[in-house]
Amino acid sequence: MPDERDIRLEAAERLVAVLSEQLRAAEQRDQALQAQIRHLTALVEGMQKQLAEALRAGAATARKTKKGAPESGDSTRTEASSPPKSEPPLERREPTLPTQKPRRPADLPAHLPRDVHPIPVPSCAHCGAVELTQVGGEVSERIHYVRAHVRVQRDERPTCRCRTCGGFTTAPMPPSPVPGGSMSASTLAHIAYSKCCLHLPLARIAEDLHRLGVDVASSTLCDAMGHIALLLEPIRDQIMDELFASGLVHLDGTGIKVLVPGEKGSYTGQFTVLSNAQAATYHFTSTKEGEHLADLLRIGTDRAFRGYLVADAASNMNLLYADGSIIECGCWYHARDKFVDASGSAPVEATEGIAWITALFEVEHEADAAGDDPEQRLARRQRDAKPILDGFERWMTAAQTRFTPDEELYKAIQYYRNQRTALTRFLTDGGRIPLTNNQAERDLGPIGRGRKAYLFAGSDAGGDRLASIYTAIETCRRLDADPFAYLADVLPHLSTMPVNRGKRAEDLTPKAWTARQTSCGP
16 A cells, blocks of 8 residues: 555646646647737738828828819818817716715724814704704724924933032933934934835935924934944844854845945945844845855854854855854755746746645645644654655656756756755754745845935945844844834943943843833733
8 A cells, every 4th residue: 555655746746747738738829829929910010001002092192182272262171171070068067076984993003092083063953053962973083194293302400419418419311322412312213213114315314304393414314323333233243142042044145335435436245134033133244255154153253153054055155064063954946946947948847847846835834834843844844745855856867868958957957956955954954944045035125125215335334334223123023023112212221331231232132122011011
C-alpha cells in the first residue's frame, strides 16, 4: 500500500500535468487569436486605403465646385453652405441632491472623543409655538478633523528662600531633549515623524510650520534631525542586541542617492535592514561591500551575531559565512523568479517549475492556517514538503538536459543547484526558518517610498541619521505603537541618560515602552 508521501507526490505530479495541458490549450488559443488578428489587420489596412482614395476624390470634387460657385454677395446659397439645423433645447431639470443614509454612531471609532453640539428647536414646525417639551431626539455623528496647531510651553520655576539657613533654591529644570533649545520633545517628534513616516522633505516641513505661524529654516530642521538621531543611537544598539539574541535575522539592502557636500553630483549609497518579526534596524553604508555587512553583524567581536541569516544569494555576503557562526538560509521567491524569467523562452517547463514551488508554499499556508508551533511546522514540512521537494529535484534533473547553459530555464535550475543547501535549510531547523526573505523586503518599503519624496540623503552623516530614526519608528510600527507618542515621551529621558544612571537603554526601547503603556491601560 503506498504511503502518504507517494500519494502527495503523485498528486503534485498530476497537478503539474494538468497545468501543462492547460498551458498547451492556451497556446493553441493564442495561435488562433493571432491568426484572427492578422486577418483583421489586413481588413483594416484595405479599408484605410479605400478611405484615403475617397478623401482624395472628394477633395478634387470640392476644388471643381469651388471654381463654379457663386460670389459671396449672391443671395443664392448651396446646400452645403447652409447653416446646420439647431436641435430643440432640452428640457431643463432642477438638480437633485443624492439621498444619503445617515451613519449610525457605531460606524465611527468608539475610542475617539466626542464633542457634543446640542441643536435647539426654535419653534414648532406646525403652529410656530415656542413652548416645547423634549420627548426624544436624533443623533448624527461625523468625523471632524482638528488641524494641528503650535503653542508655546512656558516653564515658570520659582526661586525660594529657606527660612532655616537663608539659602536660595530654584526649581529644577524638567528633562528636555535639547537643553537650552527652543524646541520641545513633541516638536522634535513631529519633525522625525513627518520625515520618516509621512516621507516629507525638510523644506515641506518648514513650509507647513510657516503656515502654522512658526518660521524655521530647513538647516535648523536638519540640525534637529541630527540631534534626534544622536539621542536614538543607544536605542538602535539595544534593538540590535535583542535582534541578535533571537538567533534568526533577515537581511536585505537597497540603494539611495547621496550628495557629496561641496561637490557636484552624487553617488549611490546603501541602506541595509536587519529584522525579524519583532524589530527592525536600519544602517547606512557608503557601499554594499561585504566588509560593511561584516561590521554590521559585528563579526569578529564578542557581540557578533550567531545563528540563521535569511538573505539573498549575493556574492557580497559570502564573507559572512566564512567562519561558520552564521548559517545561510535562502529565499524561495528568488528561486521562483528565475523560473518566471524563463517563461518567455520555455513557457511549458517554466510553468511546471513554478507549479512545484507553489506546492511547497501550499504546505506553509496549511501550517499557517492550522496555527502550527515551530515543532509542528517542522513535522509538517518533513511529512508534506520533503516529498514534493524530492519530486521537484527529479523533474529538474530531467528537464535541465533539454536546455543549453545559455538558456534561462537552465540558469533557473542551476540557481537551485548552487543554492540547494541554503534553500533546503528550512527542512532541518526547529521550524523557525521561513521559506522567503519577504520580511526584509517589506521592511525596505519605507525607504523606497521616502526615496521617491526626498530623493537623496544630503551626506553620509545624513544617511546614518535617517537609519537611526527609521530604526526607532519602524520598530514602533512593528509593535503597533504610535511613533510620535513614543518619541515625544522618551527623547527627554534619552537626553539625561548619560548623567542619570537610573535610566538604561533597554528601559527606553519601543518594546519596553509599549509594555509600560499596555500595563498602565488607557
